[in-house]
Amino acid sequence: MTEHALAVLSRFGELLSGVAEPREIARELARAAVDHLGARAAMVLGIDDGGNSRILAAKNLPIDIPGFPGEADALTPELGDELLARCAGRPDCTACEGAHTIVVPLASGGGLFGSVIYVFGSEAQLGEFEHGFAKALAGLAASGLNCAARYTELSKSYAELRASRDVLARSQKLRALGEMAAGVSHDLKNILNPLALHLQFLQRAVPRDNGDALESVVEMRRVLQRGLETIERLRDFSRQAPAGRVEVIDLNRIAHEAIEICRPRTRTKHDVHYTLVESFGQPPPVTLQASEAVAAVVNLIVNAVDAMPTGGHVTVTTGGNAEGNAFLEVADDGPGMPPDIEARVFEPFFTTKGQEGTGLGLAMVYAFVQRHRGRIGLQTAPGRGASFTLTFPAEGRPSLF
Ligand SMILES: Nc1ncnc2c1ncn2[C@@H]1O[C@H](COP(=O)(O)OP(=O)(O)O)[C@@H](O)[C@H]1O
Ligand SMILES: [Mg+2]
Numbered sequence: 001m002t003e004h005a006l007a008v009l010s011r012f013g014e015l016l017s018g019v020a021e022p023r024e025i026a027r028e029l030a031r032a033a034v035d036h037l038g039a040r041a042a043m044v045l046g047i048d049d050g051g052n053s054r055i056l057a058a059k060n061l062p063i064d065i066p067g068f069p070g071e072a073d074a075l076t077p078e079l080g081d082e083l084l085a086r087c088a089g090r091p092d093c094t095a096c097e098g099a100h101t102i103v104v105p106l107a108s109g110g111g112l113f114g115s116v117i118y119v120f121g122s123e124a125q126l127g128e129f130e131h132g133f134a135k136a137l138a139g140l141a142a143s144g145l146n147c148a149a150r151y152t153e154l155s156k157s158y159a160e161l162r163a164s165r166d167v168l169a170r171s172q173k174l175r176a177l178g179e180m181a182a183g184v185s186h187d188l189k190n191i192l193n194p195l196a197l198h199l200q201f202l203q204r205a206v207p208r209d210n211g212d213a214l215e216s217v218v219e220m221r222r223v224l225q226r227g228l229e230t231i232e233r234l235r236d237f238s239r240q241a242p243a244g245r246v247e248v249i250d251l252n253r254i255a256h257e258a259i260e261i262c263r264p265r266t267r268t269k270h271d272v273h274y275t276l277v278e279s280f281g282q283p284p285p286v287t288l289q290a291s292e293a294v295a296a297v298v299n300l301i302v303n304a305v306d307a308m309p310t311g312g313h314v315t316v317t318t319g320g321n322a323e324g325n326a327f328l329e330v331a332d333d334g335p336g337m338p339p340d341i342e343a344r345v346f347e348p349f350f351t352t353k354g355q356e357g358t359g360l361g362l363a364m365v366y367a368f369v370q371r372h373r374g375r376i377g378l379q380t381a382p383g384r385g386a387s388f389t390l391t392f393p394a395e396g397r398p399s400l401f
Contacts, residue, residue: 005133008036012137016144022046022113025148026056029116029141034059037133039118041095043083044106044141045069046114053114060095061087061119077103080117098122104135108142111149116141167401170346174367177348185234192231196224233360246372248395249290251283251318251328258297259316265305272311276301281319283326284394288372296368297330299361300388304332306353307386325394331387336380345378365390373399 012032019025026044033042041060045053053069061083068086069079080101087096099119106113116138120126203217259276266274297316304314317329337345344350346366351357369376369390380386393400 002129005036005129005136008032009133009136009140012036013140016140019144019148022145022148023056025141025144026114027059029137030057030059032137033116033118033134037118037130037137038120038124040099040121040124041119043117043119044114045079045117046106046145047112056114062090062092065090079103079115080119083117083119095119102126102131102134104138106138106142106145108139108146111146113142113145113149170366171370174348174363174370177363178367181234181348185231188231189228189235192224192228196221196228199224230358233358236364246287246289248285248287249293250285251293251326251392252280254288254290254293255280255297255316255318255328257294258301261294261298262301262305265302266314272309274305274308274311275313277313277315279315279317281317283318283328284320284324286326286372286392286394288392292368293372296365296390297328299365300330303361304330304334304386307334308332320394321391325391325397325400327389327391329387329389331385333385336382336384336386338382342378342380346376370401373401375400 012028015028016025019028026046029044030042033039041058043058043061044056046056047053055063055065055069057063065083065086068083070082080103084096084099084101087093096119099121101120102118103115104118105115116134118134124130199217199221203214203221206213206217208214256278259278262276266276301314301316304312312333315329315331317327317331319327321327341352345362347359348363349359350363351359365388366376369392372392374390374392377389377391378386379389391400
């Protein structure tokens with residue numbers, strides 16, 4: 001018998017080493033109790049995050065018993081009698097009649113994970129050996145539960161660590177690019193501004209009757225102007241500090257202004273219909289630089305419209321979230337993005353619009369949100385539209401970044 005018990009315990013230990021799910025561990029324990037310990041039935045109770053106990057697994061017993069196990073601190077030996085009393089007379093329970101129980105807590109590494117109730121028939125001979133065996137089974141299961149809990153904790157911290165590393169890497173990249181953009185745009189501006197003056201001079205100097213030359217100079221001035229505008233955008237992007245005064249504002253006002261600015265772009269043309277939907281809630285006041293905030297929302301709406309050349313809906317939603325912070329969401333029902341594009345949209349100069357795009361819109365939105373201690377989220381899938389959510393801490397709340 002001793003040898004058999006050792007073999008069972010060793011097999012049970014091996015089995016648990018490959019299992020990370022508390023319910024599965026509980027099922028294996030209940031099964032081992034009946035198959036190897038000679039119990040008529042067994043029930044495993046666990047303690048949930050709220051500190052309440054609940055049934056994790058049962059063998060030869062009903063899995064739901066109204067009012068059982070009741071209070072969290074009820075993980076006591078009386079629990080066994082309580083179980084027998086509750087099951088008495090239930091047609092779906094044949095194990096409890098004339099039975100008695102042993103309750104063993106599932107404790108390991110300083111943590112209490114629940115308990116196991118072994119139900120034995122009156123004929124069972126329960127000596128020291130059986131008690132030892134019952135405790136050993138419970139001990140092995142408890143250390144399995146302990147490992148499972150540690151594993152869950154570890155994977156959670158690892159995911160958090162990975163997320164903050166990504167944010168850090170992204171903001172370092174943004175800062176480096178911002179500094180580079182500031183330097184380049186400064187130098188370019190110094191070179192191109194005199195050129196603009198020379199061209200102006202040249203235009204005046206070209207004889208009026210030389211149409212071709214005049215046209216060419218006008219075109220050169222136009223090209224140069226576009227270049228200067230691009231430099232201006234680069235400078236905007238590279239600004240790492242808020243450009244103007246921050247103030248306590250209402251996100252609804254920002255959203256409304258941005259929508260009005262975008263209206264002309266969304267006028268119906270040649271059978272292409274855009275619907276701009278305002279779905280405003282009551283966001284708590286936030287501290288932002290207003291013109292930057294409007295520019296950010298305009299960027300999001302323009303991207304949504306660009307993504308839907310055959311028309312569609314753009315919905316701007318605002319409100320307060322569960323944590324009491326303010327959010328603004330711009331959602332479209334366009335083509336959405338595959339994961340490889342989704343992962344890159346906030347990178348400066350990333351664009352899928354070729355010559356038409358600068359790839360700076362979302363990088364600027366990202367930098368703006370970060371400067372204002374907020375958070376930006378993107379939800380998208382191919383064919384499922386895209387939805388960008390900006391969240392800002394309500395007045396007096398800690399940074400979300
Ligand atoms: N609402 C959207 N739906 C689909 N793709 C989008 C959306 N918004 C942004 N994108 C993708 O992100 C890229 C980067 O956007 P952005 O930084 O604003 O630069 P740009 O608009 O100049 O391309 C876009 O080229 C596009 O591929
Ligand atoms: Mg854009």
